[in-house]
Amino acid sequence: MDVTPILENLNDAQREAVTAPARPTLVIAGAGSGKTRVLVHRAAWLIDVEGASPHSLLAVTFTNKAAAEMRTRIEGLLNVPVQHLWIGTFHGLAHRMLRRHWREAGLPQNFQIIDAEDQLRLIKRLFKNLEIDDSRWAPREIQWFINAQKDEGLRPQHLGDEGDPNRRQQIALYEAYEEVCQRGGLVDFAELLLRAHELLRDNAELLEQYRRRFRHLLVDEFQDTNAIQYDWLRLLAGSDGVPFAVGDDDQSIYRWRGARVEHIHQFQKDFPDTRVVKLEQNYRSTSTILNAANAVIANNLSRMGKNLWTEGAEGEAIKVYSAYNERDEADFVIGRLRDWIDQGNLRADAAILYRSNAQSRVLEEGLINARIPYRVYGGLRFFERMEIKDALAYLRLIAHRDDDSAFERVVNKPTRGIGARTLDLMRQYARANACPMWRAAGALASDDLRGRAANAVAAFMSLIERLDRETTGLELHDQVDHVVYQSGLVEFFRKEKGEKGETRIENLDELVSAARSFTPDPANEMSRLDEFLSHAALEAGEGQADAWEDCAQLMTMHSAKGLEFPLVFMCGMEDGLFPHQRSIADPNGLEEERRLCYVGITRAMQTLYITHAEQRRLHGMDSFSQPSRFIAEIPDQHVEEVRPRVQVARPMAARASRGSRSAGAAAMAPGNELGVRLGQRVRHKKFGDGVILNCEGQGAHARIEVNFESAGTKWLVLSYANLELM
DNA sequence: TACTATTTAATTTTT
DNA sequence: TTAAATAGTA
Secondary structure, eight states: OOOHHHHTTOOHHHHHHHTOOSSOEEEEEOTTSOHHHHHHHHHHIIIIISOOOGGGEEEEESSHHHHHHHHHHHHHHOSSOOTTOEEEEHHHHHHHHHHHTTTTTTOOTTOEEOOHHHHHHHHHHHHHHTTOOTTTSOHHHHHHHHHHHHHTTOOGGGOOOTTOHHHHHHHHHHHHHHHHHHHHTEEOHHHHHHHHHHHHHHOHHHHHHHHHHOOEEEESSGGGOBHHHHHHHHHHHTTTOEEEEEEOGGGOOOGGGTBOTTHHHHHHHHSTTOEEEEEOBOSSSOHHHHHHHHHHHTTOSSOOOOOOBOSSOOOOOEEEEEEEEHHHHHHHHHHHHHHHHHTTOOGGGEEEEESSGGGHHHHHHHHHHTTOOEEEOSSOOGGGSHHHHHHHHHHHHHHOTTOHHHHHHHTTSSOOSOOHHHHHHHHHHHHHTTOOHHHHHHHHHHTTOOHHHHHHHHHHHHHHHHHHHHHTTSOHHHHHHHHHHHTTHHHHHHTSOSHHHHHHHHHHHHHHHHHHSOOOOTTOOSOHHHHHHHHHHHOOOOSOSOTTSOOEEEEEHHHHTTOOEEEEEEOOOBTBBTTBHHHHSSHHHHHHHHHHHHHHHTTEEEEEEEEEEEEEEETTEEEEOOBOHHHHTSOGGGEEEEOOSSSOOOTTHHHHTSTHHHHSSOOOOTTOTTOOOTTOEEEETTTEEEEEEEEEOOGGGOEEEEEETTTEEEEEEHHHHOOEEO
16 A cells, blocks of 8 residues: 555654544644644544545544535545545534434424524524513523533433523523424424434444444544534544544634633543544744744643644744825735735735624725625624525425424415414414414414405415425426525515615526535435535535625734735724633633634744734724734734834834833833833822823823822823823 | 614623 | 604604
8 A cells, every 4th residue: 555645745743643543533733834734644644554444434524615625625635435424514424324223312303403593583583482571681692591401411301500590590491492402303403403412322222333333533623512413423533433633622613612722631530541643843923922922822821732833934024004094004004915916916815804894894904995806704694694595495495394493484475464463363373283384274274364364374384385386306406496486575575675686686587596506415314305414504604605706805903813914904903802801801712812813823824914903993982992912922023013104213113112111111101201100109189199101102192001099090081181290 | 563762881712 | 963763643
């Protein structure tokens, strides 16, 4: 066996990981150290060299994109067909198991997957049914609560109210929610994982069967696993399975979503003879960028410890720009982006990163003015669009009459005279008889309702029945086409004014095309329609279809994870924004923000700009802020302060505002002839005596932070404060 | 039922 | 500021 293609171009650490003996292995892979590479080559090694059957492999990722990439790359490396390899997302694989063993899992054969929006609607409906005061109980909070419990593997019966009436209510709602889902055959994302876990846990035979089959478990982004995902893996591994997990504790940025880095440590406890391999050589960034990232992340206490290095060049210094406000910041970024483009570089090689989505606005305005094409990541994806979800709801109802979620969505869309009153009656009936809405509608239409309402309900029901009849036996895309047009949806959106309706109809046609090009899995027993619906729920699709123009890339630092760009701008680097105000007080939260910063820095390959604004319009109010503490954590030698091109240099201003480093030193207050110094004692008419802690800004905008003996710490605008020097 | 006024809150997101 | 959600009105 010639192992060259599998091992060539791997460094020592990578090779060690790829060829590791068949026992539990944990690969700590720094940013840009080739982790996907290791995973893919490991799979190839196992199959080609160790002689493992492709059948015995299970590779799991978090995103569809990562799964697709892994599949393609493994296929590229191997000569064996890998079509039936179990490569997929946690949710995708869990779903696969549940479809196979729906009976054991206690689900109806044609259970439907609901996404986060469906889930929220369902909870809101629940609130109405149970007459919950939603001024005291936000549906979102309950949704959060339910998902958090499921992520931890907890069912309502596992939860105690601890004498807290609030909690009791939450648990009661969780329970009611579960009932509704079970009745309608609905499964949310967290439920997919939880059910799949329980399926294995409670079926010894099944578990044994899967354990025997999947000897090798390859796990990507291991630091992002939540409790239930980890437990599922552990179950599957048993005592003989060989888990091979790749992750980076420094890039764990989803704790708020249930991810637990601690699993990296837990792994070593659960699998005592684990071999740990660290990948520390980075192939992406200049040493300047890498050293900066290392220095920042070194401030975190809870780490496994890892130091990235590169053989690459030192590269240019990281440019830090202190903008006057967010407009100035955008202008600066766009100016430098313009230069980049004018030098013949690809726009798509430049990324503008920010902490929160709202920040994209100013940047977008600037880009539009400068006529630079751009693409914003995040936002609505194809299968999440209203019209698409409407169409899917019709299809769902056709496939599964009990699906209340779908029923409620389309029962009066297009409007057919089924108003809130009628709907309320139906809900009441459904609740009283613990039956699906569909049955309630049938019962009411024939008995209690009269006149218009009864007719309307009957018409809706016969429409669904008719669509079902007319589309049985049709090809999937004809089925979709028929439903889209005959349901009245197209007609309905045609009436919508403006271009909106037009776009929606185009999207509906796009849905038909998607159905046409949908390739079902031949081994799948589901109906084509059910399979398509599951696919739509699990893969929401791309944001923009026409993503191929050369565009500057705008995204949050979260969504930048896993990507790399020659030129990166990190914007809005201010305390309060990044680290975000909501995380700043909590040490764990702050460490996660720092990891996010680490992720951001390590996206850059050659050039990194960091910008912050002294003044920023936030929630309609102008607020002042200090540069992010993370900026000060970058060693001086890697940083170059950038000054505005036209403006006269301002002495010491930026330095003074660079955080802790300069805090002790005496510094000139910017633009102030009085020569205010840090540490200087001052007197204020109202606040009394105090000491200057910090200063920033210039001219009329110069501000200082004063710690008053009696009034506490305050930021004051120098030109208004009328301070008396002591 | 549809449009308009008012209120409220304001990270990060994949499945 | 602004977006979304709700309440109120025609």
